[in-house]
Amino acid sequence: MSLLIGIIGKPNVGKSTFFSALTENAVEIGDYPFTTIESNKGVTYIRAKCPETDLGKKCKPNFGKCANGTRLVPVELIDVAGLVPGAHEGKGLGNKFLDDLRRADGFIQVIDSTGSLDQNGNSVGRGKFDPLDDAEFVHREIVLWLANIISDGLIRNIRKLESEGGKIENIIYEKVSGLGIDPKDISAAVKSAAIPSNLKEWDEGVSVRLAEEIIRTSKPGIIVATKGDKIDQVEASKLKERGAQVVSGDFELVLRKASKAGLISYFPGDVSFSVIDLPKLNQAQRDALKRVEDFMSHNGGTRTQEAVEYLVYKVLGMIVVYPVEDENHWTDKNGNILPDAILLRQGSTAIDLAYKVHSDLGDRFIRAVNGRTKRILGRDHVLEDGDVIKIVAAR
Ligand SMILES: Nc1nc2c(ncn2[C@@H]2O[C@H](COP(=O)(O)OP(=O)(O)OP(=O)(O)O)[C@@H](O)[C@H]2O)c(=O)[nH]1
Ligand SMILES: [Mg+2]
Incomplete structure (x- = not known):
């Protein structure tokens, strides 16, 4: 089983565009909330230094590719429907679809750099929202989703557990089985979440604390501010200072498509691209590529590829x-x-x-x-x- 990364966020922020650019899967993208209903799954590739250079012979990967000593290692991505505040109570599409993320090893939370969407993903005008505001409620919905999984039937289990003299860790571990969490992490979370010594005092708050702890240690995430092509450099610097990765999923998608069509030479993650056959491009294509080039030059590439690599190598270690x-x-x-x-x-x-x-x-x-x-x-x-x-x- 390879690594699985969940792409989450409020509706309409650009999750599917980001997903499509990275996986080169054609999926529905639309300028309105809840374009995605059923989850999209695909494979992206992250870069690693291939030992073939030390061997001096070409490798032959079973999965992925290798170009000039850069190995492409497969990682699974899943793009789900948009989350709205109160999703755990059934608002929007609810949060049942999050069950598709049970096995996720980490999350990429996509936010809209331009701050133009309200919490339900409707366009309300540029800068009306602080883009990082969704980060909080989306995180909270994920925590509440996990807290529900933990709480489900727990009280009954606790009585049984008490009469049998068992360990709370084991019950929690059973509840979250299938979520790909290391038993050691559960024990650590149980310790640091201040679980009441009298288990009869267990309430929703305890499940929430435990869920917080499990997400923090076992399913960490990063914030990716997409639509970076629509903001200026001052706005981008502010988002970066506050811990977001600023990217343009849309421009990465343009580059992948142009590269597939043989119009440009571009290796995902490169800070620039080169045009293969200029006369073949029509004016609209030239203008589009010019915009992409300008953005890449001051942003250091579209940084879409780097966002995933940052999560995998730096955050998930x-x-x-x-x-x-x-x-x-x-x-x-x-x-x-x-x-x-x-x-x-x-x-x-x-x-x-x-x-x-x-x-x-x-x-x-x-x-x-x-x-x-x-x-x-x-x-x-x-x-x-x-x-x-x-x-x-x-x-
Ligand atoms: N300029 C620009 N537009 C983008 C970018 N990413 C997405 N968009 C646009 O934003 C709109 C929403 O994109 P989607 O990828 O469908 O967003 P989503 O988050 O998957 O939306 P839901 O599935 O409805 O939750 C579309 O019109 C996209 O073309 C980007 O990086 N730059
Ligand atoms: Mg979508």
Whole structure:
């Protein structure tokens, strides 16, 4: 299972445009709230330095691509319907659709840089809203969604638990199973959320505190201010100072389409692009690309690609590791060079990698070998970003 990132935010802010640019999936985009009803799922690729450059031979990825030593590692994205205040009570489309995000490892919360939309996503005129205002209520709706999952049937369970003398962690863990949360994180959240010692005193507030804690530690997120092409540099600097990533999903979409059509040469994340065949472009296309170019030059690219990479590498703290079957040639058993690139949490060990590749490989783990140094690694050896690792397993 690869990493899954949920794209959330109020209606009409530009979630689907951002999603479509990154996944190159054609989805419905519209200048009105609730364009998206059913979730969109797709795959995007984040950049990593490929060990092929150390090997001096071209790799052959099973998934994704590699260009000039830059490996593209797949990450799943899911784009859901817009959230409005009170969604947990059924406002707007409610929050049932958030269940599609149960397995998400992190969130990208999209906000509208221009501050033109009210909380329901209706256009009310430029600058009428502080763009970061939605960040608070959207976060709160996510917390309340999780709090509901925790509270559901909890009191009954607590009575049962008390009579059996069990542990609260276990009940919570059961409730949130399928949310991809590490049991260690649940124990930590239970400790820091100040759970009453007398469980009969459990109320909604306790579930909310616990949900806050779980989201903070297990499903962290970033704020992406899109439509960055519509604001000036002073406004952009202010949003950046307040912690948002300023991007233009729309311009990234233009670049991806133009690149696919063979009109420009552009590698996602580049700070610029080049036109392949100028005479082939009509005036409208030239004007559009000129606007994109101007924006990119002062924003350092559209920064759409970087936003995802920032979440994955900096906030979720992931590293990329390359499992191989032949530690000398860095191939699988069919001779494919560096076939897989796997995202792991920082601090992951050789045994974690084995289980990630295949649960069977984890169960039969004997030792690992570092493909660079040929050193033998035990199960608890902590892996590093860019490691090439062979797992030796019992037959
Ligand atoms: N200029 C500009 N317009 C954008 C950008 N991103 C989205 N838009 C426009 O904003 C409107 C809403 O975009 P969507 O991507 O459908 O927004 P959404 O958040 O998915 O909306 P819902 O599904 O209704 O919640 C559309 O008219 C888009 O063309 C951007 O980066 N720049
Ligand atoms: Mg949408």
